[in-house]
Each structure stands twice: as structure tokens, then as C-alpha cells.
Amino acid sequence: MTQRILFLCEGNICRSPMAEAMLKAVLPDRTVSSAGLNALVGMPPADYACEVMSTRGISIQAHRAQQISHKMFVDADLVLVMDSHQRRYVEANFPSFKGRVYRLGEFGRFDVADPYRQSRDVFEQCANSIQVGVSEWVKRILSIG
Template sequence: MIRQILVVCEGNVCRSPMAAAFLRSKLEGVSVSSAGLNALVGSPAPEFACDVMRLRSMPIDQHRAQQITDELCRNTELILVMDSDQRRELETRYPFSKGKVYRVGEYGVFDIEDPYRQGRTVFEHCAQTIETGVTAWVKRLGLIASGSHARSNYPENRSRT
């Protein structure tokens, strides 16, 4: 069973903290952290991100951005990114991470667009899209944990886009 998940986006202020909050709310006994490929280190989540997550009873007001590191990648079993470019970048920087990096939207075959410096409705749409992706992951992780999955349920057996 997966016990450590790392969620990665570009600056670690919008998408990855939101996705981490969704995952924490749905997965008991799993440590979830987030980081950025080019993090705005120490920065809080933007107010719109905080607002849309507060409305879902998943506050991220205390979040502060951190840069992805070799150690973070090594100490996690699953790394979720927002798009295919981020997957390639992460796997290039940390080749040992191949095989454990997937998109939040892996099962729905979609990317999570960056809402940074955009309006509230864009953040709301982003949160809804993240929730859709996280819900699919939680279902898959539940299947993996219970042992009732078919081998084809693993993301590595799906085409990578």
C-alpha cells in the first residue's frame, strides 16, 4: 500500500497544495506533501486558492511553497504532477523517479491548467478538475490497497501522454 505521496506543480502555490489537501481529506494513513519544480519558496497560496479550498473545508492558508528535492522524490512512493511536461521535467531531473510519476489527471487523460494570477472562476474550475483527478486516484489506490485490482489498473500499463 502507498504511504507517501508527493504532489508537484510549477510554483507550489496553487495546484499542488490544492491537490495535496484533496488527497489528505480522502486518504487515511497516507502522508501527502507538495513541492514545486520552480517553487516560489516560502510563498503562501494565493487568496483565491485559499478561498475555494476553505469553501470545501480543506484550508490551505498555512501552506508555504517548497522546492522539490532529490530527498523528497526518493522518500515517496507516488509522485503526482499536473501535466506531461512536468512529468518529463521531473523524470529528467530525477531519473530514479521514473515509474512513480503520473499526472493527477492520469485516468481521465487530462492536464490541470495553472490558475496562477487569474480570477476566482479559474481557481474554482482548477479545484473541480483536481478533485476529479484525485477522486479517480483514490479509487485506484483503494483497489491497489485491497488487492482486488487487475494488473491493467496500474497507470504504467496505460499509454503515457
């Protein structure tokens, strides 16, 4: 059963907090968290990330960036990264977690591009991609329990 889902991105202030919040909104009974491979520890989400999530009726204002830890991997049933590079990095550096690490866009065969320091439109496109990935994963998670 997939109860604990971990989202990873680079800084944990754009993509993974948005993905975490979207999945929590749909699957409130699951434990969903996020972290960064190179987190801007303690920082709030990017302003545009907060804005595009707010338009979806979801607040991520309380989120603070955290660095990935070994314990987070151990605790996760499923780890969702944003792109192919991150997946290769995680599998190379944490080989025992192979088989639990996938791209958020795995089923649609897409990467979620990093919107950091880009326009609000880019953040909106990013959030749309995340929503597609989250929707696909919700189907998979619910089908396996």
C-alpha cells in the same frame, strides 16, 4: 503499498497545495505532501486557492511553498504532477523515478492548467479538475493498499 504521495506543480502555491489538501482530507492515514519545480519558497497559497478550498471545507492557510528536493522523490511512493510537461521534466531530470511519476489527470487523460494570477473562476475550474483527479487516484491507491 502507497503510503507517501507527493504532488508537484510549478510554484507550490496553487495546484499542488489544493491537491495535497484534498487527498489528505480523504486519506488522512497517508503521508501527503507537495512541492514546486520552481517554488516560490516560503510563500503562502494564492488567495483564490485558499478561497476555493475554503468553500470545500478545507483550509490551506498554513501551507508554505517549498522547492522539490531529491529526498522528497526518494521518500515518495507516488509522485503526481499537474501536466504532461512536468512529467517529462521530472522523468528527464530524475530518471530513476520513472514508473512512480504520473499526471494527476492520468486516468481522465487531462492536464490541470495553472490558474496562477488568473480569476477566481479559473481557480474554481482548476479545483474541480483537481478533485476529479484526486477521486480517480483515491480509487487506485485504495485498490492497491
